[in-house]
Amino acid sequence: MEKTAFVLLAERYRDMVYRIALNQLRSVQDAEDTVQEVLLKLYLRKEPFTDDTHAKHWLIRVTLNHCRSVWRSPWKKQVSLEALTRTISFATRRDSDLFLSVMALPEQYRTVLYLFYYEDLSVREIAELMDLSETAVTSRLSRARKRLKSDLTEGASHGL
Amino acid sequence: MDFKDKYKGTFSQVRPLSDFEPEGIYMKASERNTRPLRRVVTIGLIAALIAALSLTAAAMEVFDLWDFIHSEDEQNSTLPDDTADLDSDRLQISLSGYAYRPEAQAYKEWKQYYDSIDFSVWTQADWEAADASGLPEEAGIYGAVNEEMYEKLTEIAEKYDLELLHGLELFTPEHPAPVVTRTGETLQSSGYHYSNGSFKAECVYTTADGETVMFSLFRHPYGSLIAAGFEIWDAENWTQWGVQTKEGRQIAMGLSGEPFYDGGKPLGGNRGLMMVDLENCAVSVVLIGYEHDMVTEEEMNEIARVIDWEALAVME
Numbered sequence: 001m002e003k004t005a006f007v008l009l010a011e012r013y014r015d016m017v018y019r020i021a022l023n024q025l026r027s028v029q030d031a032e033d034t035v036q037e038v039l040l041k042l043y044l045r046k047e048p049f050t051d052d053t054h055a056k057h058w059l060i061r062v063t064l065n066h067c068r069s070v071w072r073s074p075w076k077k078q079v080s081l082e083a084l085t086r087t088i089s090f091a092t093r094r095d096s097d098l099f100l101s102v103m104a105l106p107e108q109y110r111t112v113l114y115l116f117y118y119e120d121l122s123v124r125e126i127a128e129l130m131d132l133s134e135t136a137v138t139s140r141l142s143r144a145r146k147r148l149k150s151d152l153t154e155g156a157s158h159g160l
Numbered sequence: 161m162d163f164k165d166k167y168k169g170t171f172s173q174v175r176p177l178s179d180f181e182p183e184g185i186y187m188k189a190s191e192r193n194t195r196p197l198r199r200v201v202t203i204g205l206i207a208a209l210i211a212a213l214s215l216t217a218a219a220m221e222v223f224d225l226w227d228f229i230h231s232e233d234e235q236n237s238t239l240p241d242d243t244a245d246l247d248s249d250r251l252q253i254s255l256s257g258y259a260y261r262p263e264a265q266a267y268k269e270w271k272q273y274y275d276s277i278d279f280s281v282w283t284q285a286d287w288e289a290a291d292a293s294g295l296p297e298e299a300g301i302y303g304a305v306n307e308e309m310y311e312k313l314t315e316i317a318e319k320y321d322l323e324l325l326h327g328l329e330l331f332t333p334e335h336p337a338p339v340v341t342r343t344g345e346t347l348q349s350s351g352y353h354y355s356n357g358s359f360k361a362e363c364v365y366t367t368a369d370g371e372t373v374m375f376s377l378f379r380h381p382y383g384s385l386i387a388a389g390f391e392i393w394d395a396e397n398w399t400q401w402g403v404q405t406k407e408g409r410q411i412a413m414g415l416s417g418e419p420f421y422d423g424g425k426p427l428g429g430n431r432g433l434m435m436v437d438l439e440n441c442a443v444s445v446v447l448i449g450y451e452h453d454m455v456t457e458e459e460m461n462e463i464a465r466v467i468d469w470e471a472l473a474v475m476e
Contacts, residue, residue, distance in 0.1 A: 015175050040189060043185050043189050087177075088174055117163070135274055138305055
């Protein structure tokens with residue numbers, strides 16, 4: 001890939017790749033490694049993207065695939081939730097609590113939540129990118145919301 | 161402030177700790193380009209494995225993937241004369257068995273109903289009402305999030321005399337998915353299963369030439385409504401063939417060799433699919449490749465020959 005185009009895409013989507021990896025792997029170090037690996041794949045890509053959505057979806061797929069391989073690796077770092085939260089500075093306690101609650105969810109819920117609520121992807125797009133049925137996506141969203149509601153109402157209210 | 165705003169506000173603070181350094185990527189790229197290709201297939205090893213397992217390739221006309229898509233008539237399970245559907249935008253394959261089976265027809269009906277619902281127009285109130293609906297576990301398994309959807313789900317299940325899945329549990333390292341090789345080795349896996357013996361396992365297999373291949377294996381006993389399907393957008397890029405096990409099982413194989421995710425079609429990339437009817441259940445294997453790690457026909461053949469399909473047929 002031509003360097004200018006690479007830097008542009010990398011700057012635009014680097015945070016997204018990191019957040020997806022963190023949701024998947026729950027390890028800052030593994031997420032950092034994933035960003036490096038995915039950006040390397042991006043740079044090595046020869047075919048042009050048809051548009052920005054194509055690039056974004058491609059990056060999401062490559063990130064998920066890479067996380068899958070990290071997940072299987074015996075060298076995957078095991079990090080406690082508390083340790084994970086300590087490595088990230090949040091503006092308020094409420095943000096920190098929400099982050100902790102989301103990261104305490106099973107992996108199958110976290111990424112779907114992120115793609116739906118942060119990246120504004122549709123259920124169909126998420127299903128296609130994650131190789132899930134749309135029923136599985138909506139089911140996971142619904143269960144995640146229920147779990148979060150239950151977790152958060154035990155502590156502070158987050159208006160769920 | 162709604163949940164979405166709060167979620168975005170929280171996760172916008174989550175950013176990589178390290179700075180972006182393009183030069184580091186360029187350096188790694190030059191190192192990577194000097195390495196030999198990862199996927200060098202050792203023909204001799206694979207040939208030896210094939211010989212040892214006494215397996216032969218079957219003629220693809222006998223049993224191919226399109227049977228799972230088109231043939232709703234049990235007596236007509238070869239390629240249809242009218243191949244117009246092959247040019248349609250999307251081909252739907254139920255992972256619960258041949259198209260003529262009630263499981264596949266129920267899947268098709270549920271999928272059509274499900275696709276007719278536009279979740280993108282759902283409001284926060286719709287989701288909250290769905291969350292509060294108190295539906296049973298099986299509703300969630302199928303993505304039925306309100307009473308109306310659950311009623312439709314049970315109606316379809318009754319129409320085809322099928323049971324709904326229930327009793328979802330995860331596989332654990334102590335209780336892994338029962339996917340074993342012919343030499344009795346249980347493959348490393350994760351995933352989930354239901355009380356009827358239906359499961360999805362994410363498996364890891366090391367090929368004869370040392371490559372790690374990951375694939376999803378679905379086992380669906382007949383008699384249950386299964387919402388798992390496989391969509392093909394690029395039928396023109398698929399090749400099909402068959403593998404016959406020494407017990408006579410016919411495994412329908414298909415592979416799209418096109419580069420991963422090219423041309424803007426998310427479902428048009430390099431993917432492999434295997435399907436086999438084990439009389440009491442349907443088993444399917446899905447492999448997904450990407451640019452620098454493509455799924456190949458050789459590794460699919462190896463997996464087809466290494467998996468103990470009989471063990472999947474007899475399990476309760």
